[in-house]
Amino acid sequence: MIKLHHLEQSRSLRILWLLEELGLDYSVETYSRDPQTLRAPAQMGQTLPMAKSPIIEDDGQCIVESGAIIEYLTQIKAGGRLAHGPDSPHFAEYQQWMHFVEGSMMPPLVYDLISAATGTDNEGLTGFIQGEADTAFAHAEQRLARHDYLVADAFSAADVNISFALEFGEARGRLGGYPALQAYLARLQDRPAYKAARAKGGNYDLSIFGAGVADR
Amino acid sequence: MIKLHHLEQSRSLRILWLLEELGLDYSVETYSRDPQTLRAPAQMGQTLPMAKSPIIEDDGQCIVESGAIIEYLTQIKAGGRLAHGPDSPHFAEYQQWMHFVEGSMMPPLVYDLISAATGTDNEGLTGFIQGEADTAFAHAEQRLARHDYLVADAFSAADVNISFALEFGEARGRLGGYPALQAYLARLQDRPAYKAARAKGGNYDLSIFGAGVADR
Incomplete structure (x- = not known):
């Protein structure tokens, strides 16, 4: 199952939204921002690439960068729904x-x-x-x-x-x-x-x- | 034929390089940076979206953003060469x-x-x-x-x-x-x-x- 490492008040909200739009099965681990620096907590960097959210884990791999995660979810997990692959005129x-x-x-x-x-x-x-x-x-x-x-x-x-x-x-x-x-x-x-x-x-x-x- | 609007000393070099790697037919219009500001010349913005290089024109449409241009050239113009489309495990x-x-x-x-x-x-x-x-x-x-x-x-x-x-x-x-x-x-x-x-x-x-x- 897809696991989203989700940082509150961040770019990651759009991945949560897309998972809802696509109706995919997923779990979420939510992280809070460091109240002093407003950045992702250091613990994210201990096991995940770059301590940046969003990150998804699926099928044994971690994927970073919102754009890439969106491409993966739409094209690979949802058969191209809500996306335009190479065979689309758009x-x-x-x-x-x-x-x-x-x-x-x-x-x-x-x-x-x-x-x-x-x-x-x-x-x-x-x-x-x-x-x-x-x-x-x-x-x-x-x-x-x-x-x-x-x-x-x-x-x-x-x-x-x-x-x-x-x-x-x-x-x-x-x-x-x-x-x-x-x-x-x-x-x-x-x-x-x-x-x-x-x-x-x-x-x-x-x-x-x-x-x-x-x-x- | 593909036309590249190419700004000297810029991100655009990689598009020129990719066109060479793919062996595609193309023409280039080269722009020099404003010597004072080092930015793209204002003339680019008069007819093109955003006065930012690279921009390609093909088949009546302008495409901006290096990543998008690379996707277009590899997937649409070169049949997926040097790229990994949705059917690739990568x-x-x-x-x-x-x-x-x-x-x-x-x-x-x-x-x-x-x-x-x-x-x-x-x-x-x-x-x-x-x-x-x-x-x-x-x-x-x-x-x-x-x-x-x-x-x-x-x-x-x-x-x-x-x-x-x-x-x-x-x-x-x-x-x-x-x-x-x-x-x-x-x-x-x-x-x-x-x-x-x-x-x-x-x-x-x-x-x-x-x-x-x-x-x-």
């Missing part, structure tokens, strides 16, 4: 959104968080972060202003994957200028499987990460 | 390394660069960057100390994908403690297709990005 589009989330959207949000947490912001850095975040959010907004979902006008695991970046962006005060993204996020959060994941996932209050540098 | 492992590169390895290197460029380093930030970089590099080192390639003991597009992060890490003085990664990178750079890409790709001197915060 494969390129799907891959693009899957890689966009951690490749373009999350990095400026994390720079912003770390910069604020370590007291290292200045005009140059804030401008860089703002520019990168705007580029990524505007790119997604453009798509969602004309479509209900990222790929092929149907809900897919790419929507699950981007959800955390939008929630994290919202907690950092970055969603104000993007009405289509706000409406889209509300649509995602209204899904029964999302609500079931939230009920099972422990704490999920991303406001612990505070507001962005630009808002201080 | 699919999960392959996906994991594909998502690891921009998900875990590049972010601390980019924080480090931007922090140095904007003069915003302090002990807290440097410690965070060092910790994140060590976690990612040690994870890859552990694999490469016992295997010649990332997946299934054979060269694949996952190796192409990670190459830029290693080269960028080397330019930022981060490869010193990782002998297996150094040997692996030299092995990759010795491939004829890599050399052909370097010959076609224009400037590729990553030392323009300077040394890391920890080394200043």
Whole structure:
């Protein structure tokens, strides 16, 4: 059976959500963030790769990286449901959104968080972060202003994957200028499987990460 | 025919390299970095999504994100060569390394660069960057100390994908403690297709990005 190593208030919520959407059998081990550093607890690193969540164990192997876990669950465990494999005409589009989330959207949000947490912001850095975040959010907004979902006008695991970046962006005060993204996020959060994941996932209050540098 | 929008001294080199490895027909439009900001020139954003390289155009569509472009080229244009699709027993492992590169390895290197460029380093930030970089590099080192390639003991597009992060890490003085990664990178750079890409790709001197915060 699939085992999810789940960190509260983290990227891992989307894996819990996907497991619910796919109706797969799974167990969860939940970890709390270190209250001082807000990072994953050291114990995760003692037996697991990289002390980073999410991690799944299945069939004797550990798999890390949310994007890879999503590919594995949809393609290998659920026969391609909620995904677009190489035989789908939407494969390129799907891959693009899957890689966009951690490749373009999350990095400026994390720079912003770390910069604020370590007291290292200045005009140059804030401008860089703002520019990168705007580029990524505007790119997604453009798509969602004309479509209900990222790929092929149907809900897919790419929507699950981007959800955390939008929630994290919202907690950092970055969603104000993007009405289509706000409406889209509300649509995602209204899904029964999302609500079931939230009920099972422990704490999920991303406001612990505070507001962005630009808002201080 | 595939058209690559290629930015000199960038992540895009790996796409040029993959096109050479796969022997695909392609054309290249090369862009130079803005000499002041070292960023992609504004002209890229006038007609292309996000003014970020690499971007490929094929069959009337633009595809962004290196990982997605690699999936498209291998799976759709080259019948799965150098890749592991859902029917491969190495699919999960392959996906994991594909998502690891921009998900875990590049972010601390980019924080480090931007922090140095904007003069915003302090002990807290440097410690965070060092910790994140060590976690990612040690994870890859552990694999490469016992295997010649990332997946299934054979060269694949996952190796192409990670190459830029290693080269960028080397330019930022981060490869010193990782002998297996150094040997692996030299092995990759010795491939004829890599050399052909370097010959076609224009400037590729990553030392323009300077040394890391920890080394200043």
